[in-house]
Amino acid sequence: MAETILFVxxxxxxxxxxxxxxxxxxxxxxxxxxxxxxxxxxVLYVLQLAHLVAAVQVIVYAGAVLTLFxxxxxxxxxxxxxxxxxxxxxxxxxxxxxxxxxxxxxxxLTVFGNFDWVPAATNTIPEATNGTIQAIAELLxxxxxxxxxxxxxxxxxxxxxxxxxxxHRREQA
Amino acid sequence: xxxxxxxxxALAAALFLIGAxxxxxxxxxLVMFMCIELMLNAVNLTLVSAGRALNDLNGQVxxxxxxxxAAAEVVVGLAIIVAVFRRRATASVDELSELRG
Numbered sequence: 615m616a617e618t619i620l621f622v623x624x625x626x627x628x629x630x631x632x633x634x635x636x637x638x639x640x641x642x643x644x645x646x647x648x649x650x651x652x653x654x655x656x657v658l659y660v661l662q663l664a665h666l667v668a669a670v671q672v673i674v675y676a677g678a679v680l681t682l683f684x685x686x687x688x689x690x691x692x693x694x695x696x697x698x699x700x701x702x703x704x705x706x707x708x709x710x711x712x713x714x715x716x717x718x719x720x721x722x723l724t725v726f727g728n729f730d731w732v733p734a735a736t737n738t739i740p741e742a743t744n745g746t747i748q749a750i751a752e753l754l755x756x757x758x759x760x761x762x763x764x765x766x767x768x769x770x771x772x773x774x775x776x777x778x779x780x781x782h783r784r785e786q787a
Numbered sequence: 788x789x790x791x792x793x794x795x796x797a798l799a800a801a802l803f804l805i806g807a808x809x810x811x812x813x814x815x816x817l818v819m820f821m822c823i824e825l826m827l828n829a830v831n832l833t834l835v836s837a838g839r840a841l842n843d844l845n846g847q848v849x850x851x852x853x854x855x856x857a858a859a860e861v862v863v864g865l866a867i868i869v870a871v872f873r874r875r876a877t878a879s880v881d882e883l884s885e886l887r888g
Contacts, residue, residue: 621790625798632802632825636799648821651802655828658795662839664847667831669865674854677825679861686865687817690872709811716804720797733809744849753848772859776866 617661624661639685644679652676662748663746793835803829814879816868817875820861 627650652675657667693757708712806825813819831850838846875882 617790621794625794628802629805631804635818635825636805636813638818641815644818644821648824651825651828655802656830658798658832659835661790662795662835664835664850667835667847667850670851670854671831674858675824675828679858682861682865683817683821686869688868690817700873705811709808712811712854713808714803716800720800745844749844750847750851753844754851757845758848758852761852765852766861769855772862772865776862779863779866779870 620657620661624657628658633718642684645683646689647682648683652680666745666747666750671742709714792836792840799829799832799836802826802832804879814881816871816880819880820864820868824857827853833834 631647631650631652631654634650637643638644638647656668656671656676659665659671683764803826806822806829809822809825810819811824813867831853834850834853838844838849871877871883877883
């Protein structure tokens with residue numbers, strides 16, 4: 615029962631935040647909507663026993679990424695005068711058509727399909743997916759150690775690229 | 788009583804849809820970037836729900852790699868946005884319609 619109540623509350627929070635991102639005129643409000651969505655999704659992770667993922671979500675996303683977003687928004691100025699004139703022809707119609715098709719698809723799936731999309735799905739919380747630090751680390755440093763090293767390389771390249779971009783501009787100015 | 792994985796999937800699909808529509812509708816490069824983050828989060832939620840339903844911890848490990856790639860993407864993307872803003876003094880993607888410096 616507790617999970618149902620929390621799920622409904624957090625789902626509403628996540629959806630409100632998501633709509634706020636798209637609908638807000640001020641980018642700062644968009645960032646606040648993203649913050650609400652990120653925290654709601656973190657609670658949903660906890661509900662599914664993904665404790666470490668939830669913690670990392672709050673630290674990396676809400677901590678680092680969102681701070682970076684707000685920093686850039688403040689740096690380049692809050693630009694409220696975004697014109698909503700669509701310059702690409704048929705873009706609005708394309709968006710409407712795409713959204714309609716996806717909603718119809720989801721509706722058809724809900725009405726006609728069954729939600730037992732996973733054959734082995736059980737309706738209890740399995741202990742094996744209890745995402746503790748030990749359990750995640752064991753997988754991360756055995757089966758996925760090559761991907762782990764690759765992401766380390768990727769992060770180094772990204773940091774070097776960001777420094778290069780910033781430095782290059784200063785040289786030319 | 789626990790919530791079935793299908794409901795988490797439905798929520799993730801709704802979040803992904805909102806993010807995709809925002810990406811297509813908005814002009815501000817920063818807001819478009821936030822919409823991409825929203826879509827990545829929806830996918831992460833899907834991975835965690837699928838991992839729980841399948842009783843497999845690899846779903847949560849995959850979320851970690853998505854998080855790392857998203858962090859790297861934000862670093863480079865925001866650097867590009869700032870670099871473009873310094874040159875053109877705008878964050879609107881419609882102003883950047885020609886492939887000249």
